[in-house]
Amino acid sequence: MLRMTTMDILRSAKTAAPSLAAADTQTKNNALLAMADALVDATAEILKANEQDMEAAKGRISEVMLDRLCLTQSRIAGMADGIRQVAALADPVGAVQNRVERPNGMVIEKVLVPMGVVAIIYESRPNVTSDAAALALKSGNACVLRGGKEAFCSANAIVNAMQKGLVKAGLPKELVQLVQDTTRQSAQELMTAVGYVDLLIPRGGAGLIRACTENAKVPCIQTGTGICHIYVDKTADQEMALNILENAKTSRPSVCNAAEVCLVHREIAAEFLPKLKNRLVTQRQIHPVELRLDSIAAQIIPGTPAGENDFDTEFLDYILAVAVVEDVQQATAHIAKHSTGHSEAILTADMAAADYFTKTVDSAAVYVNCSTRFTDGGEFGLGCEMGISTQKLHARGPMGLEELCCYKYVIRGNGQVR
Amino acid sequence: MLRMTTMDILRSAKTAAPSLAAADTQTKNNALLAMADALVDATAEILKANEQDMEAAKGRISEVMLDRLCLTQSRIAGMADGIRQVAALADPVGAVQNRVERPNGMVIEKVLVPMGVVAIIYESRPNVTSDAAALALKSGNACVLRGGKEAFCSANAIVNAMQKGLVKAGLPKELVQLVQDTTRQSAQELMTAVGYVDLLIPRGGAGLIRACTENAKVPCIQTGTGICHIYVDKTADQEMALNILENAKTSRPSVCNAAEVCLVHREIAAEFLPKLKNRLVTQRQIHPVELRLDSIAAQIIPGTPAGENDFDTEFLDYILAVAVVEDVQQATAHIAKHSTGHSEAILTADMAAADYFTKTVDSAAVYVNCSTRFTDGGEFGLGCEMGISTQKLHARGPMGLEELCCYKYVIRGNGQVR
Numbered sequence: 001m002l003r004m005t006t007m008d009i010l011r012s013a014k015t016a017a018p019s020l021a022a023a024d025t026q027t028k029n030n031a032l033l034a035m036a037d038a039l040v041d042a043t044a045e046i047l048k049a050n051e052q053d054m055e056a057a058k059g060r061i062s063e064v065m066l067d068r069l070c071l072t073q074s075r076i077a078g079m080a081d082g083i084r085q086v087a088a089l090a091d092p093v094g095a096v097q098n099r100v101e102r103p104n105g106m107v108i109e110k111v112l113v114p115m116g117v118v119a120i121i122y123e124s125r126p127n128v129t130s131d132a133a134a135l136a137l138k139s140g141n142a143c144v145l146r147g148g149k150e151a152f153c154s155a156n157a158i159v160n161a162m163q164k165g166l167v168k169a170g171l172p173k174e175l176v177q178l179v180q181d182t183t184r185q186s187a188q189e190l191m192t193a194v195g196y197v198d199l200l201i202p203r204g205g206a207g208l209i210r211a212c213t214e215n216a217k218v219p220c221i222q223t224g225t226g227i228c229h230i231y232v233d234k235t236a237d238q239e240m241a242l243n244i245l246e247n248a249k250t251s252r253p254s255v256c257n258a259a260e261v262c263l264v265h266r267e268i269a270a271e272f273l274p275k276l277k278n279r280l281v282t283q284r285q286i287h288p289v290e291l292r293l294d295s296i297a298a299q300i301i302p303g304t305p306a307g308e309n310d311f312d313t314e315f316l317d318y319i320l321a322v323a324v325v326e327d328v329q330q331a332t333a334h335i336a337k338h339s340t341g342h343s344e345a346i347l348t349a350d351m352a353a354a355d356y357f358t359k360t361v362d363s364a365a366v367y368v369n370c371s372t373r374f375t376d377g378g379e380f381g382l383g384c385e386m387g388i389s390t391q392k393l394h395a396r397g398p399m400g401l402e403e404l405c406c407y408k409y410v411i412r413g414n415g416q417v418r
Numbered sequence: 419m420l421r422m423t424t425m426d427i428l429r430s431a432k433t434a435a436p437s438l439a440a441a442d443t444q445t446k447n448n449a450l451l452a453m454a455d456a457l458v459d460a461t462a463e464i465l466k467a468n469e470q471d472m473e474a475a476k477g478r479i480s481e482v483m484l485d486r487l488c489l490t491q492s493r494i495a496g497m498a499d500g501i502r503q504v505a506a507l508a509d510p511v512g513a514v515q516n517r518v519e520r521p522n523g524m525v526i527e528k529v530l531v532p533m534g535v536v537a538i539i540y541e542s543r544p545n546v547t548s549d550a551a552a553l554a555l556k557s558g559n560a561c562v563l564r565g566g567k568e569a570f571c572s573a574n575a576i577v578n579a580m581q582k583g584l585v586k587a588g589l590p591k592e593l594v595q596l597v598q599d600t601t602r603q604s605a606q607e608l609m610t611a612v613g614y615v616d617l618l619i620p621r622g623g624a625g626l627i628r629a630c631t632e633n634a635k636v637p638c639i640q641t642g643t644g645i646c647h648i649y650v651d652k653t654a655d656q657e658m659a660l661n662i663l664e665n666a667k668t669s670r671p672s673v674c675n676a677a678e679v680c681l682v683h684r685e686i687a688a689e690f691l692p693k694l695k696n697r698l699v700t701q702r703q704i705h706p707v708e709l710r711l712d713s714i715a716a717q718i719i720p721g722t723p724a725g726e727n728d729f730d731t732e733f734l735d736y737i738l739a740v741a742v743v744e745d746v747q748q749a750t751a752h753i754a755k756h757s758t759g760h761s762e763a764i765l766t767a768d769m770a771a772a773d774y775f776t777k778t779v780d781s782a783a784v785y786v787n788c789s790t791r792f793t794d795g796g797e798f799g800l801g802c803e804m805g806i807s808t809q810k811l812h813a814r815g816p817m818g819l820e821e822l823c824c825y826k827y828v829i830r831g832n833g834q835v836r
Binding site: 194198199217219248251354364367370374375379394397406407411416 | 826
């Protein structure tokens, strides 16, 4: 069989999309459940394809990446459950966000509608394939998936299974498709397919995000990079601050909502920094945190002197940059200069400081007295997540089903003219 | 005095923006009222500057454009009143769009916040200068205006006056600035000033919009072009249809929400088209409409045969393309192929056809039994408008104050960790 080109795939997705946009909730849910069942039914094929990927990748990618790539029967069952959970979420399509009756009798409704065709460029985790497809489908969007080359065989087997489910439920298989070319060219084609891609979501490392931001001609949402700050104010409950900092730094350092920078108010630095060192370094048998200290902090506790880039680096590791600041104003100024606009927290007992911080910090999620690790679709109660937007246009923070939609105005009258 | 470069202007706007984002409603309203007064006080200077523009433009632009460029005492008073009306609108900033308390006690609020720096590229109407500045200011955004070269002296005088008002109200004059360079280079600089422009809005002709869509690296909203369709279904009240078509085509043909295409159901074509010709052509002493007919319509009434591009042209004139379609399905298929996603209408007594049309047509505004001319911020009850978005990301249709904002999540807790 000839492989379809990326443009063939996009054209067929665009043609199929309206049937999904018009589908009711029951039809979409039936399709999702059929996709989940089909995924489980195809376990043997998917595992075989995954073995091919694993064989090819061994020695070429890190152990951590190999583990992410590896599928098992229970991981596939987990992916199917993930799809079933999306089926259980409320359908955003058709929701009336606003309704006004005008003096002339016209009724204007602002209604949520699907974007159309959503393209997702991601890297090597095969489970993103089913997650992304389920979220796109539930929000009424056709999806075109472009995974990493390491996971191509796995993703292809997963998409084949999901297509069987779609067809069984009476929907066209073109609603969920995998780009067959994993070279840079296909990513470039998706970024520039004006009129065919209604929304492009890159999920992956900083390089991918930058490439999309610089080259995309289609509507694109920047996701991911998080240089998250935690500012410990002079009135903070210091025991709480230690708990939050340990959680935000060490519970899962590889994720974008992990803290990378701690700012401490000058007046409590001499008292708090030794406690911080004790909690994050001395007391931790496994994975002690490396503290990278600015010159003032370095006068108080031992640690690595912070280098030029340490306050502009997403470490994604057991490393925390630490600086001492004069006050909340200097803390927010530091954040304005160094943040990626993801998540920042203030720990304080002073409501005025908290208010100033939440008003001034221009990030997707601004926390008072809790961990930055909560920036997540599930934790926010969205039930799911397609990624975390760090841009301001359209969606900001965790993107759930509503953020995969746009709206239109539907205006009903009885002959009104202007 | 040395002229500031575009980058100087952007840097100073970015520096000034946070003071406005943090300003309360009263402060912003006082500034708007002071700007309106300052505009009236500067009437003599503005008229003098406008004379310079008019002198330079005479013979180089059309009479219609000259009229748009021309300012009078009463037009300046009207601009000031426009600013005062914006002061009277509700402040979107700080509005809580959603609030949830999570099981762990964290309270998550989704709060409207300004974008930051909004850049507007527009053409020669001087009144856009004050309109755009007022809307940006009320929504908490610094604005950088880049007008057309024909109106530069006028716009400069208007901005100087508004800056005096800002300063009088205690806000930095850098919140409203005019780019001093009216060559293509400055437009290019605005489109690519990543990190300095949070939102770019081009207002003008198709060429400007296309240049922005193709070149912008900063977040940009496509506005304007409207190839609006009106579909007359077989069950339509034909007298109402004639009223709506005459209104949508002739009440103001130069605007983007005017109708350009009429689609007529085959079963009523023989009856309706002669009435249409009578109403739009024969009965109109002034400005009779030129009908450009597809081959089926041309068998029923006389008119110009439609050329290859007539169903893809925004005439902005007393011209209407007319085609006969089989049914509502064929009408929506035609619209999907030829529409710019602005405004479309169905005229029908059949609720099923109306439902199909509103669900299927993928445009910013979809009408049932009223004129497309209502797509407008004022008519929609937004009180104002920065332009009409024809894209799906972020804003669709008339953009009011809320559409000049983004949101952030503010999360308050008491020590929650994950």
